[in-house]
Amino acid sequence: SFSHRFISPSDLPAATPTLLLLHGTGGNEHDLIPIGRELMPHAALLSPRGRVLERGMPRFFRRFAEGVFDIDDIKRQAAALNEFLDAAATAYSFDRQRVIAVGYSNGANIAAALLLLHGAVLAGAVLLRPMTPLVPEPLPDLAGVPVLVVAGKYDGLVTTAETERLAGLLQTAGATVTLAMLEQGHQLSQEDIRIAREWLQAGH
Numbered sequence: 001s002f003s004h005r006f007i008s009p010s011d012l013p014a015a016t017p018t019l020l021l022l023h024g025t026g027g028n029e030h031d032l033i034p035i036g037r038e039l040m041p042h043a044a045l046l047s048p049r050g051r052v053l054e055r056g057m058p059r060f061f062r063r064f065a066e067g068v069f070d071i072d073d074i075k076r077q078a079a080a081l082n083e084f085l086d087a088a089a090t091a092y093s094f095d096r097q098r099v100i101a102v103g104y105s106n107g108a109n110i111a112a113a114l115l116l117l118h119g120a121v122l123a124g125a126v127l128l129r130p131m132t133p134l135v136p137e138p139l140p141d142l143a144g145v146p147v148l149v150v151a152g153k154y155d156g157l158v159t160t161a162e163t164e165r166l167a168g169l170l171q172t173a174g175a176t177v178t179l180a181m182l183e184q185g186h187q188l189s190q191e192d193i194r195i196a197r198e199w200l201q202a203g204h
């Protein structure tokens, strides 16, 4: 399981999705709560803490070096996160079919891994500064799953080619991908929040 925070919806549960908030390296389950609130004020928020520690910093999977991922651990952690979603939906009585991930950096990478390895287990995903966590064989069926990818043109960690590689992979799997390229670096900005909010409000 995962240490986590859950915030009940302030609307009827049937009226809103649940946002799955996935923090970046060195973050925790508290970090993205304010952003979740801004993105969807009435939605339920489910915010787990990554179970891997890298020199004291929580993450959602192991890496051997910057950008060099431990694929076996990604598979283990994505499976555990998927099981956690099932268990949390039962424990907190939210609709398992209506979970939308909002992940930043390492959190975006585990959200992408969840989709690439387990298929349409999310109703949608907002991926802020993601990389390509792995290339699954075969590709999953992501038909109809909306995914927003928000990249930074001046991101020193994630190249444009890397962003396009992930967007292409998701698209080939059938996802409906929207790609936004901001005049930003790797850090989140108000513009990320605005774009994500508008995309979510448009009904994804």
Ligand code: MLT
Pocket: 024, 025, 063, 066, 067, 105, 106, 107, 109, 131, 157
């Ligand atoms: C990762 O390890 O998932 C990426 O390098 C992003 C990050 O630094 O968290």
